[in-house]
Amino acid sequence: xxxxxxxxxxxxxxxxxxxxxxxxxxxxxxxxxxxxxxxxxxxxxxxxxxxxxxxxxxxxxxxxxxxxxxxxxxxxxxxxxxxxxxxxxxxxxxxxxxxxxxxxxxxxxxxxxxxxxxxxxxxxxxxxxxxxxxxxxxxxxxxxxxxxxxxxxxxxxxxxxxxxxxxxxxxxxxxxxxxxxxxxxxxxxxxxxxxxxxxxxxxxxxxxxxxxxxxxxxxxxxxxxxxxxxxxxxxxxxxxxxxxxxxxxxxxxxxxxxxxxxxxxxxxxxxxxxxxxxxxxxxxxxxxxxxxxxxxxxxxxxxxxxxxxxxxxxxxxxxxxxxxxxxxxxxxxxxxxxxxxxxxxxxxxxxxxxxxxxxxxxxxxxxxxxxxxxxxxxxxxxxxxxxxxxxxxxxxxxxxxxxxxxxxxxxxxxxxxxxxxxxxxx
Numbered sequence: 001x002x003x004x005x006x007x008x009x010x011x012x013x014x015x016x017x018x019x020x021x022x023x024x025x026x027x028x029x030x031x032x033x034x035x036x037x038x039x040x041x042x043x044x045x046x047x048x049x050x051x052x053x054x055x056x057x058x059x060x061x062x063x064x065x066x067x068x069x070x071x072x073x074x075x076x077x078x079x080x081x082x083x084x085x086x087x088x089x090x091x092x093x094x095x096x097x098x099x100x101x102x103x104x105x106x107x108x109x110x111x112x113x114x115x116x117x118x119x120x121x122x123x124x125x126x127x128x129x130x131x132x133x134x135x136x137x138x139x140x141x142x143x144x145x146x147x148x149x150x151x152x153x154x155x156x157x158x159x160x161x162x163x164x165x166x167x168x169x170x171x172x173x174x175x176x177x178x179x180x181x182x183x184x185x186x187x188x189x190x191x192x193x194x195x196x197x198x199x200x201x202x203x204x205x206x207x208x209x210x211x212x213x214x215x216x217x218x219x220x221x222x223x224x225x226x227x228x229x230x231x232x233x234x235x236x237x238x239x240x241x242x243x244x245x246x247x248x249x250x251x252x253x254x255x256x257x258x259x260x261x262x263x264x265x266x267x268x269x270x271x272x273x274x275x276x277x278x279x280x281x282x283x284x285x286x287x288x289x290x291x292x293x294x295x296x297x298x299x300x301x302x303x304x305x306x307x308x309x310x311x312x313x314x315x316x317x318x319x320x321x322x323x324x325x326x327x328x329x330x331x332x333x334x335x336x337x338x339x340x341x342x343x344x345x346x347x348x349x350x351x352x353x354x355x356x357x358x359x360x361x362x363x364x365x366x367x368x369x370x371x372x373x374x375x376x377x378x379x380x381x382x383x384x385x386x387x388x389x390x391x392x393x394x395x396x397x398x399x400x401x402x403x404x405x406x407x408x409x410x411x412x413x414x415x416x417x418x419x420x421x422x423x424x425x426x
Contacts, residue, residue, distance in 0.1 A: 032197045033103070036094040037152045046357060047157035047164040048346075049091045050076045053146040054168045056139070071339045072147075072168045075330070078343035079167075084350065084357060091157060093150035093166075095142065096185065100149070103197070104189050104221065106177045113141060113184065122179040141184055144171065148187040151329055155191035158283060158327040159199055163316070163355050165346065170287045170331025172215035173240060181213065181239060182332075188285055189221040191327065192228065195283065203227060206281035206324075208272060208315060209234070211289025211331045212299030216242035223248045229279040233268060235259075235300055251275045257300045261307035264292070269314050276322050284326045286315050290333035290341055298334050305341045312345045316354040 041047075054072040079085050101110060112118045116136045120129035128136060151169035158164030171183035179185070188207065195202040207222075209215035209232040219242070222228040229250045236254035246252065251274070253267050290308055291299035303311070312328075319326040330342055350357045 032194075033099055035097070035100050037096060037100055037149045038156055038194060038198055039094075039153070041091050041153070041157060044089065045091045046085055046089050047091060047154065047161045048079075048085060048167065049093050049150040049154045049157070049164065050167040051092050051146050051150065053095070054143050054150070056143045071333060071342075072330070074339035075167050075342045078340060079346060082343065082347060084343075084347060091153060093146055093153045096145045096148040096152070096190070100152075101145075101185060101190070104176050104186050104193055109177045109179075113137075113179075118179075119184070122184050123182055144184045147171075148185045148190060151187040151191045151327070152194050154329070155195055155283070155285070155327045156199075158325040159195065159202065161325075163319075163326050163328075165328045165355075166330070167342075168330060170211065170289065170329035171217065172209060172211060172287055172331065173213070173217045175217040175220040178217075180217075183217060186217050186221060188215075188218045188287065188329070192218075192222075192283075192285060196227070202282045204229070204279070204281045205283050205285060206231070206275065206279060207285045207287065208275075209287040210268065210292070210311060210315070211287050212291040212296065212301055213239055213289070213332065214242060214245065215287060216240050216245035219245035219248040229275065229281060231271060231275045233264075233271070238298065238300055250279070255301060258302040260302050261304055261310075264301070264303055265307060265310055265314065268311055269318075272315065272318050276318060276324075280322070281324060284315075284319050284324050286319075286326055286328045287331045288312055288315075288328050288342075288345075289331035290338040291331075293333065293335060293338060293341065296334050299332070305337070305344070308341050309345045309348050313348060313352060313354065316349055316352075320354060 050072065052073065055070045057070060076090075080087075098110060114133055114137075116131050116133045117129040119133075119136050119140060120126055123140060128140065147166070147168035148171070150166040154164035154166040154169075156164075169187045171185055171187050173179070173181035174183035174186040175189070176186060192205045192207075195205070204227050206229045207215070207218055209218075209230065212235050214234045215230070215232055219230055219232070222230065223245075230248055231251040231253075232249045233253040234255065235257065237257055251271055253271055255264070255267075288311075289299075290296075292301045292303040292311075293299065293308060294302040294304060315328075316326060333339075333342070346355075349355045
């Protein structure tokens with residue numbers, strides 16, 4: 001009798017477990033949600049993604065942080081001035097919606113962004129905490145959502161055209177449940193997850209993270225996912241020091257302060273080649289931070305502009321050799337000169353035949369306006385007067401719109417290790 005009851009119990013338990021497994025399987029096979037991010041792009045448009053919504057400009061707040069919040073617009077302007085593309089040959093992204101973000105992000109995290117104090121901590125700009133959240137959403141987070149949409153679109157284009165570049169994105173400190181280091185949304189994780197869900201040809205992905213900082217966001221997201229191989233080359237002595245996230249790195253290269261071109265480029269080339277021998281992905285996601293540039297206040301490395309251009313060339317050469325589509329995002333960079341370097345690097349990729357671009361026709365150089373930079377102290381002094389004028393509707397055009405500035409003279413200085421702050425976005 002007892003054996004019969006035991007057998008009946010086991011049978012029912014097994015049935016319930018199987019039922020649960022079937023439910024989970026069905027849930028996993030649920031079709032992807034409808035989105036405006038993952039759309040077809042006309043063949044006449046290049047797989048270079050950019051929108052004017054990328055740039056952050058609000059009453060001088062962006063000047064309170066070392067990140068160049070207008071970098072993306074300057075890169076785009078340089079490419080237009082150099083006749084590489086024009087407005088009607090550029091792929092335009094849509095803003096990522098909450099439903100799009102929930103593909104990766106936890107609902108509780110997205111809800112936390114409705115508190116200005118949370119966003120102030122992520123962007124490392126304390127005055128943001130004092131602004132009404134509707135302003136923070138529109139002037140700070142909205143540009144990030146557009147750039148996130150840009151990374152997702154560029155990933156799709158990379159699979160279709162062999163390569164894709166988002167002139168923005170690379171928020172590699174954000175993960176599903178947290179933000180930090182000027183990174184609010186996990187665009188790299190989202191782009192790869194969208195591909196896994198929507199493109200049957202993508203079953204494996206490789207992240208090559210060459211920003212000066214450790215990419216702890218995507219590392220946390222893909223900690224236990226064997227479909228994703230992460231190679232991370234970063235300065236070991238700076239932010240974020242995330243020991244837990246390091247467990248997800250399959251090929252880790254930790255640099256010392258002031259590493260120079262010859263050592264750096266050799267490490268990138270040899271390690272990427274070895275990584276591709278170990279793991280053959282369907283796409284490479286390349287996080288191309290320019291905060292490795294000599295004199296960068298947060299990266300604390302000593303790579304020259306030529307070195308950055310050669311680095312990007314190495315990545316695209318390896319991708320071409322192994323016949324793997326590559327997506328590039330621009331990530332960190334805290335000097336005014338980085339915009340010119342990024343543009344020059346893209347031009348070099350075109351000249352070397354590593355990306356296929358026809359010169360934009362009828363592309364007239366646009367008029368550019370010089371904007372004088374102000375110190376942080378001046379920004380603090382005028383912040384609240386500007387806010388008052390903005391809310392009263394009397395802001396001047398210069399205070400409410402980003403302008404491309406001409407190339408400025410910049411003296412590069414190499415900081416001592418003691419001058420390198422233990423913080424920093426991207």
